[in-house]
Amino acid sequence: MTQSNWWLNATAPLSAASQQQAQAHQDQLTKPQGSLGRLETVAIELAAMQHQVKPQIQQAHMLVFAGDHGVVAQGVSAFPQSVTIAMLSNFVKGGAAVATLCKQQGIALSVINCGTASPCAHLANIIHQPIMPGTHDFSQQAAMSAEQTLQALALGQQQIERVQAQGADFLMLGEMGIGNTSSASCLSALLLKHEVNALTGAGTGVLGAALTHKQKILSASVQRAQPLVKTPLDALEQVGGLEIAAMTGAYIRAAQLGIPCLVDGFITTAAALLAVRLNPSVRDWLLFSHHSAEQGHGTLLAALDAQPLLHLDMRLGEGSGAAVAYGTVQQALTIHNHMATFAQAAVENKA
Numbered sequence: 001m002t003q004s005n006w007w008l009n010a011t012a013p014l015s016a017a018s019q020q021q022a023q024a025h026q027d028q029l030t031k032p033q034g035s036l037g038r039l040e041t042v043a044i045e046l047a048a049m050q051h052q053v054k055p056q057i058q059q060a061h062m063l064v065f066a067g068d069h070g071v072v073a074q075g076v077s078a079f080p081q082s083v084t085i086a087m088l089s090n091f092v093k094g095g096a097a098v099a100t101l102c103k104q105q106g107i108a109l110s111v112i113n114c115g116t117a118s119p120c121a122h123l124a125n126i127i128h129q130p131i132m133p134g135t136h137d138f139s140q141q142a143a144m145s146a147e148q149t150l151q152a153l154a155l156g157q158q159q160i161e162r163v164q165a166q167g168a169d170f171l172m173l174g175e176m177g178i179g180n181t182s183s184a185s186c187l188s189a190l191l192l193k194h195e196v197n198a199l200t201g202a203g204t205g206v207l208g209a210a211l212t213h214k215q216k217i218l219s220a221s222v223q224r225a226q227p228l229v230k231t232p233l234d235a236l237e238q239v240g241g242l243e244i245a246a247m248t249g250a251y252i253r254a255a256q257l258g259i260p261c262l263v264d265g266f267i268t269t270a271a272a273l274l275a276v277r278l279n280p281s282v283r284d285w286l287l288f289s290h291h292s293a294e295q296g297h298g299t300l301l302a303a304l305d306a307q308p309l310l311h312l313d314m315r316l317g318e319g320s321g322a323a324v325a326y327g328t329v330q331q332a333l334t335i336h337n338h339m340a341t342f343a344q345a346a347v348e349n350k351a
Contacts (some may be wrong), residue, residue, distance in 0.1 A: 042309065045287065056333065065175055065246045077203060081117045115133060116134060149237045174318045192273075235274070
């Protein structure tokens with residue numbers, strides 16, 4: 001496999017032996033088998049990923065990718081694009097929801113500027129790798145060129161390699177970009193051959209007549225792009241976002257390097273869906289944090305055969321749902337690794 005299509009390279013293998021041994025260990029813990037539900041299966045899945053019966057997370061890392069969307073010019077968002085830059089500053093100053101959750105749980109946080117509409121190189125503590133000043137208005141033309149699409153994928157690849165070199169062994173991805181629910185809805189509609197209006201929700205708070213307008217714009221955008229889409233990468237080029245492309249590349253590279261990823265909400269799940277369409281074995285390395293209140297997320301979860309850990313009616317994005325669910329993952333590992341077995345507790349097991 002050449003570097004030009006690196007996303008097709010094989011992902012790391014899972015360990016069936018570790019998975020079986022972790023299941024056997026769970027069956028000996030002082031509880032009825034299966035009584036802790038998803039807490040049990042998450043620990044067993046991580047055992048297969050880490051090739052050890054008692055998996056542990058030493059260094060979790062949250063990467064928030066940011067980019068602007070030209071389709072905002074069509075009035076599909078309740079907020080202006082200036083909010084993207086303001087939120088980037090809020091992330092690194094610790095004021096955003098995901099930043100507070102990361103700090104409280106000892107999760108490293110990286111914020112990556114993939115391409116904002118206005119320059120923001122003056123903002124400190126942000127990784128500035130802008131590919132273009134936001135995407136083009138995809139209701140009128142392709143969001144990105146083929147070259148820019150591949151650059152955005154590679155940006156995600158490079159960021160995963162960077163944090164792996166620093167010791168990251170568990171990843172969460174977040175996003176920031178006014179208009180990105182519109183991009184995620186259109187991308188998902190093209191990938192799933194699904195009616196885009198059924199995947200289009202309020203996003204930043206677009207309701208009533210404004211939501212009807214948003215649906216009209218996105219429906220026309222999908223109709224424009226559809227004849228031009230022959231491959232998943234074509235769909236990304238036509239209606240994707242820089243941050244969505246970077247997250248797609250990040251999911252793929254993490255799976256190739258054998259690093260589990262906890263997927264957040266609607267937009268990150270759209271990127272995960274694209275990653276799996278490009279390289280199906282990426283699916284083995286994805287855990288799903290929560291069921292977003294954003295319309296369409298359930299459809300994406302079903303397409304990925306995903307069972308999220310939580311259902312809290314969240315729809316903020318940023319990686320916030322993944323950061324909340326990370327605590328549940330850690331609790332699952334605490335139970336799996338430290339709960340007594342029947343033999344240790346001198347408790348009689350079922351006959």
